[in-house]
Amino acid sequence: MPREGAPLPRTRQTIAVAHVHWALPPIAGGVETHLADFSRLLAERGHHVTLFAGQGLVQAGPRVETVPCDLLNLDWYRERRMEASDKELAKQLAETMRAEITRRGIRVVHGHNLHHFTPVPAMALRLLEQDIGVRVYHTYHSVWDTDLHIVEHCRNWPEQHAVSRFLSGLCAQGLSVPTIPVYLGVAEDRYRHIDSPSASGEQVILLPARLFPEKGAQAAVRMLRRLRDEGLSVRLILTGPEQTVDWDQESEPFGQRLKETIADLGLTGHVDFRSVGFGQMPQLYAQANVVIYPSTYPEPLGLAPLEAAAAGRPAVVTRIGGLPETVRHRRTGYVVPPGDLDALTNRVRTLLTHPRRARRMGRAGRAMVRRKFALDAYVDRMVELYRAADV
Structure with missing residues (x-):
């Protein structure tokens, strides 16, 4: 066992990387699902992953560790922000992260959506860049x-990423940040x-989204x-996941209106509300004949239609935001006007x-x-990027 405070053992082939985000599973959300699966695959390749988050505790294998940080928990932050300046809070978060990063021999930190809510996490990572020389990447x-x-605290990090062509354009126009x-x-x-889905019996339409008004559940019911x-x-x-990121407390009242x-x-008995974590989502796709995502909100990309495609299910999505990038119209599903x-x-x-x-589209x-x-x-791609910086 390594001595207290010593870096964890590594080989020349392995990378130690840290990810920073507001939440992790069992909190349900697209970024949270991505980080859970991404971390699991990195660990299966022998790399060491540390996840700093304010909520959630992802279980993704022996080489993945979660480090809870109060200052990444927005409820905690909102209660304490009047007691100290953002600069002081950033120093506190940097100290918490520095100890874990140093012990694990981490040279690469990857932030996710750190341009939202508060500048404290981005400020903390800039301090760590200056103090211990970690390399920081960021995904919008x-x-x-x-x-x-x-955004000013994120602007100068190298090779910033956006999750779709649509979002990359939005970052350029709205934030003046060039992204890949x-x-x-x-x-x-x-x-x-x-x-393939059963061709007999009752058919199933699945809307795999959080219960927010802009996700299209009312349209799905009609x-x-x-x-x-x-x-x-x-x-x-x-x-309707039990745990989700719901900053504006919309889900519960909307769910009541929807019911x-x-x-x-007259549809009681024909609409099921399923409270599932990301680990149970494959079973839902297996039950579905068709997946829909009739969002009226410009989704940055839309992970759910891609999961549907991976499960061999055709998807119908709206022509808004990054959603059209997830479906090839008439080949893997359909794209329709929003509303x-x-x-x-x-x-x-x-x-x-x-x-x-439908089966042909599912195969496509x-x-x-x-x-x-x-x-x-x-x-x-990311291992190559991390390895180039992990020197």
């Missing part, structure tokens, strides 16, 4: 109404075992009413009533993921 997973003074579009990829091994009125035997599965709509439309209930219903009906076409989706969105390929 989304862009909201971000304060530009926070790099698709995160899907862990294919989680979906490889899923067979679409279901139309399809059942046409005589189709079909039900809808909505995902009222379901009752008003167009007729178009959404028509495309889903086509897939439900033409199962051979799997091929697309292998060719363009495989997480293994992303890991290859």
